[in-house]
Amino acid sequence: MFSQGDVERAIFDCEKQLQSCRLRLSAVNTLKGGAPSSVEDDAVILRKKVRMKGFEDNASLVSELQSEADSSVVSLRVGRRASLSSEAHEKIKDRIIRTFNLDEKRGLTMMRENGFGRTPQQTAKFLLATGGLNREMVGRALGSFYDDRGLESLRLFAEGVEMQGLPFVQGLRKFLQKFKLPGESQMVDRILEAFAKAFCKANPQDFSGPNAVHALAFAVIILNTDAHSHNLKQLAKMTKEQFINNTRSIEGCDELNPEFLGEIYDEITENEIVHQEDKHDEGNLFHDSVKEGWMRKKAAGAAAIAWRKRFFILTKNPPQLYYFEDDKSNDPKGYIPLENVNVSKSKKHKKGLELTPVKGELLKSVKYSRSGELVLGEHKVAELKAQSVEDCWEWYEAITRVINKT
Structure with a gap:
């Protein structure tokens, strides 16, 4: 059995968080026996900090999510205690992240059962603003949304990415940095349709409507794969003229200026749209x-x-x-x-x-x-x-x- 001092020395975090850790310890020690398993570990605090790190562009969204979650009264199961302490809240959130990174379907179910995804707004905020989530799993989750509730979550997710005033390619890059596109074409189509509507809402003057943006986004994804995929090295690459002609032949894209499409071709072939797959962005929570x-x-x-x-x-x-x-x-x-x-x-x-x-x-x-x-x-x-x-x-x-x- 560890004493309070032993447990305190085992809990490390930043100096600014040390005082709050000790306050939690003093509260936990009022429990029967003072068992070490009742003490909130510093890994939860670390993950909370890391989840917030790197999402400055969504600062208001993160703040709103954290405020909503910390102040909410959540009914976890019938007969269970409805209110959660901040320590219990973080512990549950941490377990949801672990589960989601292994199986996005189980993770989404756990989110709903524990009050983190009861509404489309909560689901969108959690997927967009929670660091430490595996980006491939986020893409799978977004692509799996097909009913009204799921599509609403996808819409809110796309609108949560700040794209106002951004050129088309820059907006698409920023959107795709939040997750990795799934492999199924139907999933990709739903995700890019949500992007198109969100981009047009943020920049209504740039295109006549979301149909053109949707088709152009799909064409750019195909071009990016054609230009940079290692599996297609032996095949002839798409030329600028082919890209322009192929794209303008798509319904809704005939209005696009050939010069504008040529600039997109140059930018994509010179600078690949990279889906960030660094291990520190894939659920390990270490930056x-x-x-x-x-x-x-x-x-x-x-x-x-x-x-x-x-x-x-x-x-x-x-x-x-x-x-x-x-x-x-x-x-x-x-x-x-x-x-x-x-x-x-x-x-x-x-x-x-x-x-x-x-x-x-x-x-x-x-x-x-x-x-x-x-x-x-x-x-x-x-x-x-x-x-x-x-x-x-x-x-x-x-x-x-x-x-x-x-």
């Missing part, structure tokens, strides 16, 4: 890493002798060393908080590092159980092995900078 790479971690426990290969991500804010099953995993196996920790070269292994507590206390660590709950641990030392002596020095210097906040 601005200091260093990433493979190391071996000695299994915890007095009798443990196994070294397990893990993929590590070192973050500065908060100062923590996360480790994953592999470099494609969306969620960490666990992490080691680096506050009040020393790093040193191992005397037993040329490629080894050791993490030890500053004041001779036990080193704190956190692991995720299969159910997603946090399990707190404490050890005398955490032993790591880099892939080479040179890599070991790079890890040593990077961890030292994070610890010293330099």
